[in-house]
Amino acid sequence: MLVADRLTRSFSGVAAVRDASFEIPRGQIVGFLGPNGAGKTTTMRMLSGFLPPSSGRATIAGFDTVDDSFHARRCVGYLTEANPLYPEMRVRSYLAHRATLYAVPRRERSHSVDRALERCRLADVRRKRIGALSKGYRQRVGLAAAILHKPPVLILDEPTSGLDPAQIAETRALLRELAGEHTVLLSTHILPEVERTCDRVIVIARGRIRADDTPADLLERSHPSPPYIVELRPASGDDPRAEPLDIFRAIRGVASAQVERATPDGWRRLLISAAPDAPDLREAFAHAARDHGFLVRELRRESASLEGLFSRLIERAYEGDAAPEEPSP
Amino acid sequence: MSAALALARREFASFFRAGVGWAVLTLFLLLAGAAFAIGTLRPGAPASLRDFFALGHWLMLFIAPAVSMRSLAEETRSGTIEPLMTAPVSDWSIVLGKYLGGAAFLAVLLAPTALYAAVLLSIGGTDAAPMLAGYLGLYLLGALYLAAGTLCSALASSQAAAFLGALFLLLFLRFAAVQGGAAAPAPFDRVLYALAPELRLADFSKGVIDSAHIVFFLAVSGWLLTLAVVALASRRWR
Structure with missing residues (x-):
């Protein structure tokens, strides 16, 4: 048309x-x-x-x-x-x-x-x-x-x-x-x-x-595998039995984990990326947190947005042809 | 053609909606009325509109550019040229529509001055024929100036530029033809004089309707409008 x-x-x-x-x-x-x-x-x-x-x-x-x-x-x-x-x-x-x-x-x-x-x-x-x-x-x-x-x-x-x-x-x-x-x-x-x-x-x-x-x-x-967000703190007292990052890194399918934010009252917000072919890991995360005595108040998968894609495409466009435009005939 | 007429109708109506039309109308009638009252309506003066038509040329020099200045320049300034030029309407229809709308308004401007003719005829001792010829001449002259104004409006991007452009173009041509004709040596003076619309108007107001004059006015108007179409089309390539 x-x-x-x-x-x-x-x-x-x-x-x-x-x-x-x-x-x-x-x-x-x-x-x-x-x-x-x-x-x-x-x-x-x-x-x-x-x-x-x-x-x-x-x-x-x-x-x-x-x-x-x-x-x-x-x-x-x-x-x-x-x-x-x-x-x-x-x-x-x-x-x-x-x-x-x-x-x-x-x-x-x-x-x-x-x-x-x-x-x-x-x-x-x-x-x-x-x-x-x-x-x-x-x-x-x-x-x-x-x-x-x-x-x-x-x-x-x-x-x-x-x-x-x-x-x-x-x-x-x-x-x-x-x-x-x-x-x-x-x-x-x-x-x-x-x-x-x-x-x-x-x-x-x-x-x-x-x-x-x-x-x-x-x-x-x-965004083949959007990252996961997990926010947790030790369930009892202030003595965690294990470092949460290590726990999550040990789960199959996790590519990397990092602390995005830690608050004074003990809550830690983790950003975990999964390998591209990993299945949905939310259940595995929930089990791991409970088994190691952590209390979870948020567990979700970041939803992919066009916004992110859009800004990346545009960034790439500007990096790609940063050279001055050649005049067309 | 129906598109050109629709555009002409819109253009004509816009004179009355936009206020400019009323201003031009008022100014024109004021000046024309003063000229008639002072120049013609005095004891001992011949009962003819010849003086009025001679002055009419000068009035047209200002009035026609004022009538045509909005036509295309305002569309460009406000951006309405884009929906206009993306409608399935040829550039000729656009220019012709604008021009015909202005020409219709010009007829409305001239119509009330028929009262002067009526006054003279009622006093008597005069003939209606030269007056009719004079009106025809004045209208043809106005139409030619309007075509020049439309060309300037197609080139300009503001009403003021269109008005001044047309005014200076017409003044320049007028002086080049009339004064140039007076100064030029033998064979050239006739060429220059032939190009002066003002001198042709003088013939009309004497009651002479020369087909050469009519052809001249129509041909030059058509030529100016063709240039306006080219100017409009050139926008696409700029």
Whole structure:
């Protein structure tokens, strides 16, 4: 449905995006992740037909974004990052205006505007001037304008930026609803957002694609064996019969153990890493602690997070090409 | 084409929503009214709008850039150019829509001054034909200046830059053609004079509708709009 083939765009000789290639099949909802300035917006602008690529090509529903830009643009609903709107226009007439630009047939225009108003929960403000709306409502107007003409592809540049948590949850629900009918590429900073909403994640940093996988597989790959946390103290008196680190190190499957924190009242927090192929060791830890007379108040396995992975990928990107960018031809 | 008309409609309506339109309208009618009251409506003056049209040229020099300054420059400044240029609308439709919206507003500006013509006709001793020709000339001239303003608006990223750019461009061309024509030797002076819209307007206000003049106004406007399309398209490559 959406294909990027070695997309490259440079501004005055400096490459903002280099050799970005990916393919999004119909109905998939893909998160586009990256720090500010990584090239997300530039990539999305190339896909939406706003910027032509310096080299490489992109197709939307089979239409080339440059050679067949007109058809490609018709197949895209695009929400830009800043979501600029005409403040003096009223919500409904703005949407009607956009519907005309997208050549929605006259007979269906009113119906598709009403449908978009309803889906984005804008019905109660449809007569209001856009300039008088809150940020959350304006964002919904932008989204309504993007889905008006029922495009097969939605490109949403930070649809949740600047919204409060309740509005983010609302937008997420809306996006999940839309995913059924549209192929969606959305960029965001909010990682839990991606884990919950997206089928797939593409990570971009310094203009290059660094990872492209499902959230679960990415986590699996990044964190094959998340560490364990055990917090304990000697059960009776202040004379431990054995050093807890030695006890845990002796358990099969443990790669290393260290004290992360010790409190004055005797509690010690241990961070234990397991060998990559070790089974779940929590039960073994519980037995060992009890057998050696330790009292445990916390025992858990660190859950892998995209956050950690994300920062590692980005760090690597910056270490990897710390050399100055060579100007592209 | 329906996209261009939709854009023209939005552009036209925005003049009245945004306040700038009302300001331009007020200023224009104030100046035009003063010119008519002082220049034409005095004892012994011929019952004709010729003076009004001569002054109209100067008014247009300021009014047309003020009408067109917002068109594309404001879209660039506010970023609405991005949703506009990613809609399935050709660059020609965008420029034409902006231009037609401005041209419609220009017609609204000129319409109340028909009152002056009505006053003169009621006093009598005059002919409606030269007035109609004069209006046609003034409108064509305004449309040409508007096209120049649209070009400047496509190049500029702020309304003020678009206004000043268009004003200086028009002033420069006016002086180059009229003063240059006066200074240039024999064969060249006619070329320069031919390029002065102001002199062609003078013919109209005498009641002469020369098809060469009409072709001139339309061709130059079309050429300026083509340049505006190129300027707009060039944004994609910058």
